[in-house]
Amino acid sequence: MEIILKQDIKKLGEKDDIVSVKPGYGRNYLIPQGFAELATSSAKKVLAENIKQAQFKQDKIKQDAEALATKLESVKLSIGAKAGESGKIFGSVNTIQIADALKKQGFEVDRRRITFEEEPKFVGEFIANLNLHKEVKVQVPFEVIAE
Structure with a gap:
């Protein structure tokens, strides 16, 4: 079962990582606790767009810091x-x-x-x-x- 992590989890991955876990661990613990969501094709597209926008913001912040x-x-x-x-x-x-x-x-x-x-x-x-x-x-x- 593939999931997208919403936050860092020790020994599993970091936020926005797509990881494969056993179905019971994903359905019974990670998803109900709000630590992850199911990695459907639409969720993967949304994740890719969010990562792209976050990278753009980080580049802008870095450019401002370099100018300062x-x-x-x-x-x-x-x-x-x-x-x-x-x-x-x-x-x-x-x-x-x-x-x-x-x-x-x-x-x-x-x-x-x-x-x-x-x-x-x-x-x-x-x-x-x-x-x-x-x-x-x-x-x-x-x-x-x-x-």
């Missing part, structure tokens, strides 16, 4: 923080501050997509890694200055 990455390569940020005499800042610079500094320069980046190579806890220069897409990553240098 080329603009971000020339950006350098300055983040102000309260610091002691030794150069150690009180607390640390976080991703929210980087996202706000990018927003002030006209770039909309989600703070959850920002990571640091090393946690900025001192005054100096650091690098923020921006994961704009699973295949598009860019590094933005920023400087922590004492206020």
Whole structure:
């Protein structure tokens, strides 16, 4: 019996895979639980069209991320923080501050997509890694200055 998976199932397949299972497993568990649907010819055509449209959307998102990455390569940020005499800042610079500094320069980046190579806890220069897409990553240098 062939079925189309609606979600990832361990040891069976991933979402939108067409897999062959025993009829009892398909009819009594996978289909009633909503994990799969019967792979009829019309369902296969709908699946092919959905995959095609999803691929088009993913390509558009990737192109937008690449365009943003080329603009971000020339950006350098300055983040102000309260610091002691030794150069150690009180607390640390976080991703929210980087996202706000990018927003002030006209770039909309989600703070959850920002990571640091090393946690900025001192005054100096650091690098923020921006994961704009699973295949598009860019590094933005920023400087922590004492206020």
